[in-house]
Amino acid sequence: MAAAKARRAPNRLRSNLVRPLGRSTLAAARRVGAVGVFGARATIAALSPPWFPGQIRRQFVAIGFFSLPVVGLTAIFTGAALALNIFTGGGRFNAEQVMPQIVALGITRELGPVLAALMLAGRVSAAIAAEIGAMRATEQIDAMHTLSTDPFSYLVGPRLLAGVLMLPLLTLVADTIGVAGGWLAATRVLDFSSAAYIRNTIDVLQGWDIVSGLIKAAVFGYIVALMGCYHGYTAKGGARGVGRATTRAVVSSAILIFASDYLLTTVFTQAS
Amino acid sequence: MTQTRPxxxxxxxxxxFEGRAVLDGLNLSVAQGRSLVIIGGSGQGKSVAIKTALGLLRPDAGQIELDGHSLVDLSQGQRRQLFSRVGVLFQGAALFDSLTVWENVAFRLINADGVPRKAAKDRAIEALDQVRLGPDVAHRFPSELSGGMQKRAGLARAVVGQPEILFFDEPTTGLDPITAMAINQLISDQVRRLGSTAISITHDLVSAQMIGDEIAMLHEGRIRWRGLARDLGQAEDPVVRRYADAARLGPVDLRSREIV
Structure with missing residues (x-):
């Protein structure tokens, strides 16, 4: 009897450890599948009629135009701080003079798209999740179904289009302002020659540096809009559910931005 | 008695839901041009019944039919097309916050029926007038309206397309008795004016008797009683009696398993 009990104990321990792990794995797989299905439906809705020009225009303004100040401010301070750091760090091995080139490459290939996307994740993904989540909680999405209108075409598609098309434009702005921030710090604080800074920046930059950043930005824009829409659309449980959806939208956007940034950078560096 | 197709x-x-049958073999029909009200206590399946009817929830078994055609296996696109024959007033009105009142009322006309904006606006203002909301209200946002006005705007949105069938989800919930009576009267007037078939769910017996030709009581996922609205007071079923007499009988023990 005691021996049988002793034999069962490790089995019980194993099942106590394995079961929750299995349950979590299945839940995670279900969630990934649900996001995949939602993403496919959303993409089809964005690319096929009916289109709602008023909604698309509204989202372009909300996501693109109103994000300009926050993206611009982030870029200028980051560019300036990057210039100071590279100058100080580069000084350890007499490489201060390549600071403009490193700032330009760092901003256009990496920091411009990533920072613009993170700002959009905080500002836009949260707002999308909150708005669509509140619509879900107050039966507005159900009402849309009964008014012969597909919520994916009316709500999700325009946000997805705006995310994909607006974030590259915001990134172009961030690239320009970020490089300008580096130039400001270099010429005002570090006594760099303005003409030399600009010449070095122009000489080092290649078209692909900017284009690869814009491709990243389009992918990040898709992620930010999709996460906002997905978490808002699937929100449950009233105000608390909407709050949870908002948090999840921002966190999942940020994680996916970093993960896809690494993947895209790997692909781009191998391709070039 | 002649048997016509419902x-x-x-x-x-x-x-x-999670193993519990909220609708447990619901059989219920309504004839063309009649107004049926489904009553029942909280958690008895009223909301689920209306959501299955609207295609917002898919039944696990059984059929839902409009004019003899099954709605259960329709694609999303087919269902949306069908909804052009349906009007719905939601419990909280469910007006779109980001649109003005007239844009809400004209939503289907503009976005699904392709009616030009100007013509849609004229029809929306006309529909608002029918529910006693003046043109000054048309340009306001839903958040600027009282609960009763929101319900009336929701009613205007439901009837503007002159639907064949109207659904009312708890139309008087959250309204004071005077506003509730006004909404009941408006619903009756609109249903009569359009000659539509109406299906309502409510726990408000005054509302049920005012807007319904017939009343059906839903209890534990099935129809417990059905009859003419005026016969509700004479129903002999104990569950129906207890529900109908609740106000007179006063509070009940909420832990009792017998409460409806």
Whole structure:
């Protein structure tokens, strides 16, 4: 009897450890599948009629135009701080003079798209999740179904289009302002020659540096809009559910931005 | 008595949540041009019944039919097309916050029916007038309206397309008695004016008797009693009696398993 009990104990321990792990794995797989299905439906809705020009225009303004100040401010301070750091760090091995080139490459290939996307994740993904989540909680999405209108075409598609098309434009702005921030710090604080800074920046930059950043930005824009829409659309449980959806939208956007940034950078560096 | 095909019917509809059957073989139908009100206590399946009817929830078993055609296996696109014949007033009105009142009322006309904006606006203002909301209200946002005004705007949105069938989800919930009576009167007027078939759910017996030709009581996922609205007071079923007499009988023990 005691021996049988002793034999069962490790089995019980194993099942106590394995079961929750299995349950979590299945839940995670279900969630990934649900996001995949939602993403496919959303993409089809964005690319096929009916289109709602008023909604698309509204989202372009909300996501693109109103994000300009926050993206611009982030870029200028980051560019300036990057210039100071590279100058100080580069000084350890007499490489201060390549600071403009490193700032330009760092901003256009990496920091411009990533920072613009993170700002959009905080500002836009949260707002999308909150708005669509509140619509879900107050039966507005159900009402849309009964008014012969597909919520994916009316709500999700325009946000997805705006995310994909607006974030590259915001990134172009961030690239320009970020490089300008580096130039400001270099010429005002570090006594760099303005003409030399600009010449070095122009000489080092290649078209692909900017284009690869814009491709990243389009992918990040898709992620930010999709996460906002997905978490808002699937929100449950009233105000608390909407709050949870908002948090999840921002966190999942940020994680996916970093993960896809690494993947895209790997692909781009191998391709070039 | 002649047997005509019902306009709308639930046939043996079962809907379970986490193993519990909220609708347990619901059989209910309504004839063309009649107004049917479904009453019942909280958690008895009223909201689930209306959501299955609107295609917002898929039944686990059974059929839902409009004019004898099954709605259960329709694609999203087919269902949306069908909804052009349906008007719905939601419990909280469900007006779109980001649109003005007239844009809400004209939403289907503009976005699904392709009616030009100007013509849609004229029809929306006309519909608002029918529910006693003046043109000054048309340009306001839903958040600037009282609960009663929101319900009336929701009613205007439901009837503007002159639907064949109207659904009312708890139309008087959250309204004071005077506003509730006004909404009941408006619903009756609109249903009569359009000659539509109406299906309502409510726990408000005054509302039920005012807007319904017939009343059906939903209890534990099935129809417990059905009859003419005026006969509700004479129903002999103990569950129906207890529900109908609740106000007179006063509070009940909420832990009792017998409460409806």
């Amino acid at each position: 306009k709308f019917a639930w046939k043996g509809v079962i809907k379970r």
